[in-house]
Amino acid sequence: MATASQTAPTIDVYRDLARQLRADSIRCSTAAGSGHPTSSLSAADLMAVLLASHLRYDWSKPKDPANDHLIFSKGHASPLYYALLRAAGAIDDAELMTFRKLGSRLEGHPTPVLPWTDVATGSLGQGLPIAVGEALAAKRPLNAPFHVWTLTGDSELAEGSIWEGLDHAGHEGLSNFTAIFDINRLGQRGPTELEWNVDAYAARVRAFGCDPIVIDGHDLAAIDDALGRARRAARPTVIVAKTIKGKGVSFIEDKEGWHGKALDPEQAKQALAELGATASRTFATIKPDPWAPKPFPPAKPPQLATYTEPLATRKAYGEALAALGAARGDVVVLDAEVSNSTHAEDFKKTAADRFFEMYIAEQQMVAAAVGMQVLGLVPFASTFAAFLTRAYDFIRMAAISRANLRLSGSHAGVSIGEDGPSQMALEDLAMMRAVHGSTVLYPCDANQTARLVALMADLEGISYIRTTREKTPILYTDRLEDFRVGGSRIVRGGGADDAVAVIAAGITVHEAIKAADRLKDAVKVRVIDAYSVKPIDADALVDAVQTTGGLILVVEDHWPEGGLGDAVLASLAESGVAGELVRFVHLAVREMPHSGKPAELLHAAGIDADHIADAVKDLAG
């Protein structure tokens, strides 16, 4: 490997490398029998020059913090990406040829199973916004010297998320960010909207606050010049490269019907002959200058408040974030222009340099958080729970990226009141439970919230906390250190003679308590606060079933599908005690809510103390 100050390679080296990237893209996809060789060929020249002369990366140390970052937003060009790894000497030819086979690290679309791969791509329009997050974190708080590069296709430029990303890159003046648009004119099923209108793309880039450089994406000298300018620029840059899909192999160049299709062995042979392919080799690449981030100050235990007066859990979330921010330097917070509602603003007051205003762009918010955790930061991202649905594809992909990501959704359920159904999350528990490896938390009081937020900082995978708009009474003043992922708490009853168990979480815990207290002379009610919806406290549920002889009521401020009710049943079934259920009553939101006061809406939805009490009496009688 060379250092950054080494003499630049010649155009001949670029040409040889580009030829090899093309040949290897064809070879591995033909061996796999599927993949996207033509989308790889269009960008081969761009990536050859990037690898040989501009990307500063120590391929033997993928976790070196000084390394540049490269995200293939067009993840389907994975043959090219893997060919790049092979040319850099990161993988060998034998591994290259395992592409798309069971057990290979070289999946159909890149994933972080490979140590050189920051994040999973393959859902278009996500790599660029994630790269923006990396560049943002590099600018602050890390003050890192590396450059962030991302390669996008042209079809994905129809995704609004791309423009959210460039908007933020421009607004934040991310000079360490370069996107390379591979404008090869053809999408999966035919021409793109703008085809080869590179000027139209350039105008969009400019309007969104970034500087475009329009080039012929097969002119090696022009590419070299553009990449150099982009790295040196004081502004975020987008290289708008006019390219030809399938470039280099005459019979697939600019042809429709060749997306996502491997060449057959005979075609591949012909293509390799036309390219003049020779045996693949490792090319010289450039290491970064040594750099390491300033170590964070030693983490201290967060000084969490202990509350005694009613407080909204969203407010407790904000205050706990602020405590975390004061206690450790790696925590960063992102919010989608509602930080005075989610109370993420409390963190901003403590650690303004680690607070990121993402404006009303939930997709970009989650993408940026994913990018930040790649760099070792501990992101929390918050908005109204209802609006996290906007970013579901990004959350799904974050799980495939093996991201450690913390999400907070406020204003859950009908209990928000007058704002009406558009602002009420009623599907967020279902959505977040169905994320691989996720943790789903739903606290009911401020003290519990604070402790769960603190736990989230050290959780792996995607964790989610659902908070409530309205103030709720304080339930917990003791054993606050016992709250845990997978836990629950019995808040009424708990004896061996409990007749009915009510399982609730968040706002409905308080309604269940009211019902239990109202019935206390008539029915012995056990109320379980199932604040950990996933994983749920299976032992507590089994005990509830067995103690009550199978009389269970679940009450939740959520649609009936996919939330607490489903979680309880699935757990009981898995524990093998579903058969001991004598009656199971599920109170949930079953009609479209309207506006009204919180208490009116809880009542109208049939999930308040009145309905719980009636149902419990019915169960017990």
Add this chain to the structure above:
Amino acid sequence: MATASQTAPTIDVYRDLARQLRADSIRCSTAAGSGHPTSSLSAADLMAVLLASHLRYDWSKPKDPANDHLIFSKGHASPLYYALLRAAGAIDDAELMTFRKLGSRLEGHPTPVLPWTDVATGSLGQGLPIAVGEALAAKRPLNAPFHVWTLTGDSELAEGSIWEGLDHAGHEGLSNFTAIFDINRLGQRGPTELEWNVDAYAARVRAFGCDPIVIDGHDLAAIDDALGRARRAARPTVIVAKTIKGKGVSFIEDKEGWHGKALDPEQAKQALAELGATASRTFATIKPDPWAPKPFPPAKPPQLATYTEPLATRKAYGEALAALGAARGDVVVLDAEVSNSTHAEDFKKTAADRFFEMYIAEQQMVAAAVGMQVLGLVPFASTFAAFLTRAYDFIRMAAISRANLRLSGSHAGVSIGEDGPSQMALEDLAMMRAVHGSTVLYPCDANQTARLVALMADLEGISYIRTTREKTPILYTDRLEDFRVGGSRIVRGGGADDAVAVIAAGITVHEAIKAADRLKDAVKVRVIDAYSVKPIDADALVDAVQTTGGLILVVEDHWPEGGLGDAVLASLAESGVAGELVRFVHLAVREMPHSGKPAELLHAAGIDADHIADAVKDLAG
């Protein structure tokens, strides 16, 4: 009411109307004790001129097809919207004052509970894309003369979906579309990114293919001129109006901390005095010239194919769409640039004028479909099931809009094979079950698919069909007319001596059959094809439990949460037979999948015939 040809109102009328809109926005929100008066005041002048002189709408006939359409993309400006309805005489003052109260039609954000309201708004960045869909449908196939207007806030211009919308408006040359940007500088928690940089907005609009007109949004003559030019323009137009939040009331003008906050009664009194408010009255508005769409040719029953050879259900979906397209004129199809994968392209071949290429913009695709169904069309929208997650917020809101919408997601589950997890929908059943009033279908063979697609055309609410990439054998050649929403089919066993019931859907039906056939001499297995996941066939499930003595296995190509397993348990619990479950085994995808061949991946996930057979033996033994 006046006709379009009447003499234009004077500036004095505009001023009086604007004053009333401001006063009524304040009055109703103060009475409610919440709401967004300042966001209403910034747009009052814009809406006054629109209502008095440009919007052609018969307020006594909200369903008149000749009416213009007006969507408040900034749904939180609902006080202004309702004040507009009052000024038009659509509602009276007494109703206006019910704003945000339980039982009122005037919800916190507008919903189609009101007959004049096309769709629910309140999740920002959605109204404009839906308006694009209306304009698109008006252009073709309806060839309608009306104009589509939409009012957006400036905060929501950070949402990528806005730019997807304008991109499509520009690409399709929608001269019948006008967006009005209310650039009041202040978002919920402070200044927007671009504040009053109206030229920056104009550049973005222009770059995305629409024509901007920049005006002072409080200059009544300029507004009048701009709206007139927008209506007459040959291109889609965006009026970029520089406004002042809280305009007209000195103590809230351009002030932070006044978003989403009603004036208290004393402040309101002062504000009304400052405005010089008088008693509210009804203003003259303009009716449209009479017009009715050309009636669709009489609908015929679709000529659905009957298949005998293995076929992918996605292909059967496309062919059924084509048959529907030939049989009825109201069916329209939208696809996100993957119509050769979803096979929506088959419809395009039959009815090209009713096929809409939405490129890779899933949010815009769903939004456009929502807009089209407002106009009485019957939209089907398709992409990879995994990528419908991109549009979840739009789907959630479509349910609040009471939209009749049909979605198709192809390439579900690990069975897609080599492309890897980014392309595998493993959360779509959870996501779609948790949509209010939804129908979720998951067919396993081509004949069943065709019949379910035909049924979807007449379903109310949001319906979803999940299709499979791989070819699957034909299971059904008889009683094809019996497939129904809420149905199921026993495909193995069915006698009173069945020992174990396997409940499957889609691809796993075939695996379950293989397992049952393999075990046929050892265990009597009932295999239920639960093709209707929501609503699920409760009777069939009860019978399965009771016949087998409670030995149930569910197998699905989905994460364990929120899918078929949860649906089955919830149904059994609701039917009161969960207690008869002796053992419940749930085979689902529990580890992150990689690339591989479909059969390898079904095996690796533990959901193929081998695993089913082992689990059945274990259950039976």
